[in-house]
Amino acid sequence: MKALVTGGTGFIGSHLTEALIRARVQVRCLLRKTSDVKWLKGLPVEFVPGDCNDKASLEEAVRGVDWVFHLAGATKAIKEKTYFEVNGLGTENLIHACLENNPRLQKFIYVSSQAAAGPSRNGINKKESDSCEPVSVYGRSKRMGEESILAHAHELPALILRPSSVYGPRDKEIFVLFKCLSRRIKPCLAGPRQCLSLCYVQDIVQGILLAVETQAKSGEIFFLSDGNDYRMEEIGDIFAHAMGIAALRIRVPRRMVKGVACFSEYLFKLFGRPCILNKDKAEEIVQEEWVCDITKAKTLLGFEPRVPLPEGAGLTFAWYKKEKWL
Numbered sequence: 001m002k003a004l005v006t007g008g009t010g011f012i013g014s015h016l017t018e019a020l021i022r023a024r025v026q027v028r029c030l031l032r033k034t035s036d037v038k039w040l041k042g043l044p045v046e047f048v049p050g051d052c053n054d055k056a057s058l059e060e061a062v063r064g065v066d067w068v069f070h071l072a073g074a075t076k077a078i079k080e081k082t083y084f085e086v087n088g089l090g091t092e093n094l095i096h097a098c099l100e101n102n103p104r105l106q107k108f109i110y111v112s113s114q115a116a117a118g119p120s121r122n123g124i125n126k127k128e129s130d131s132c133e134p135v136s137v138y139g140r141s142k143r144m145g146e147e148s149i150l151a152h153a154h155e156l157p158a159l160i161l162r163p164s165s166v167y168g169p170r171d172k173e174i175f176v177l178f179k180c181l182s183r184r185i186k187p188c189l190a191g192p193r194q195c196l197s198l199c200y201v202q203d204i205v206q207g208i209l210l211a212v213e214t215q216a217k218s219g220e221i222f223f224l225s226d227g228n229d230y231r232m233e234e235i236g237d238i239f240a241h242a243m244g245i246a247a248l249r250i251r252v253p254r255r256m257v258k259g260v261a262c263f264s265e266y267l268f269k270l271f272g273r274p275c276i277l278n279k280d281k282a283e284e285i286v287q288e289e290w291v292c293d294i295t296k297a298k299t300l301l302g303f304e305p306r307v308p309l310p311e312g313a314g315l316t317f318a319w320y321k322k323e324k325w326l
């Protein structure tokens with residue numbers, strides 16, 4: 001089998017690429033001029049130059065592959081329009097490239113996000129059939145990508161996956177929490193009741209690989225997480241335990257989260273770089289509930305998360321230590 005992975009240089013995409021190679025799939029990765037291939041070094045990967053925003057560059061990339069795994073995405077950006085250009089229009093471009101250049105494509109997997117659905121409410125885990133109420137520009141742009149998939153699901157065999165927050169080796173977002181804990185600070189951002197779903201990166205990869213094999217009908221959507229709901233404070237405790245440290249809980253009021261986000265966005269803009277904690281991210285962080293229901297993925301895909309949070313936290317911390325990130 002032959003697969004195209006977009007976003008193969010990124011956190012989840014690099015783990016997926018390794019897993020595909022282990023499964024003896026021939027992997028082609030889309031590579032921008034600016035891409036850093038450090039996670040893919042030494043792997044038997046065919047690199048094809050291309051950018052989701054450059055439709056012509058995608059034609060060669062999609063030709064002759066059996067599967068497309070679309071993970072390329074703007075997860076942080078300086079300008080709001082970048083999210084829509086990459087996550088929305090970029091997805092539309094890739095769909096058209098497939099329709100026009102690869103009529104025999106067997107499966108197109110779009111890795112969307114829980115952010116496209118928006119937060120859960122009133123202690124009820126969000127289901128795929130619930131209405132989408134994204135609270136961030138990022139979430140709205142991922143939903144735009146989903147809508148493109150849904151509009152073409154009759155002519156392109158496509159599935160949509162919505163991972164919860166993903167952690168593991170190479171991740172730079174939840175790494176911020178590890179970093180705070182290493183300074184003995186356990187931040188409590190949106191009150192003591194804040195809870196969310198999480199998933200170790202290898203379990204997300206398992207979900208993506210199951211999706212490509214399933215007979216589920218085109219256009220189906222699946223949430224992916226480890227199946228548990230965690231209070232933010234509990235996550236801090238589990239991570240701190242994995243790190244072998246005790247940390248002091250610091251309550252950060254919502255308004256302060258937004259203030260810090262404004263300031264860091266301003267600072268990073270001065271240096272022309274996108275930052276992880278920007279105003280848009282703050283809109284997501286201050287929500288009280290980000291929990292999803294993975295019953296559908298378990299039933300239709302056979303998805304069975306294997307890595308419990310304490311184990312995943314230990315593996316992730318060991319990697320950060322080995323790579324001297326901490």
Ligand SMILES: NC(=O)c1ccc[n+]([C@@H]2O[C@H](COP(=O)([O-])OP(=O)(O)OC[C@H]3O[C@@H](n4cnc5c(N)ncnc54)[C@H](OP(=O)(O)O)[C@@H]3O)[C@@H](O)[C@H]2O)c1
Binds near residue numbers: 006009
């Ligand atoms: N990490 C999470 O917690 C999480 C949760 C839910 C969903 N997701 C989704 O999962 C996907 C992967 O996330 P990640 O955390 O692995 O992200 P990441 O580490 O930031 O990687 C993003 C990837 O997208 C590529 N990319 C960005 N703009 C592109 C463009 N215009 N054309 C082609 N490639 C482009 C990047 O390539 P370069 O190397 O060239 O920059 C990189 O390979 C994203 O779509 C994200 O929305 C992530």
